[in-house]
């Protein structure tokens with residue numbers, strides 16, 4: 001068995017009191033902000049449709065990337081499958097890194113837009 005939070009091997013669901021608390025508070029946090037997370041993930045899709053109406057599509061894509069980045073860094077809510085297989089702690093880190101990749105992509109698009 002592995003700890004549901006840190007994914008270390010242990011005899012029960014959690015390796016200690018601390019992991020259990022962190023897991024519970026993350027669960028409460030993710031339930032509270034799930035709608036905001038979904039808005040942040042699906043909202044930018046509208047920004048990707050706008051370029052077909054207006055010019056400057058790179059700018060819209062850059063903004064979409066930044067919204068995704070902020071959403072993933074502030075609300076790192078992975079799918080239940082991911083948290084199940086690698087633990088909450090690691091899936092949070094994974095999503096935050098994905099957010100950083102989106103920032104880099106957004107900056108790259110701003111750079112291309114400025115050319």
Ligand SMILES: [Zn+2]
Pocket residue numbers: 003004005006007008014015016019
């Ligand atoms: Zn643990």
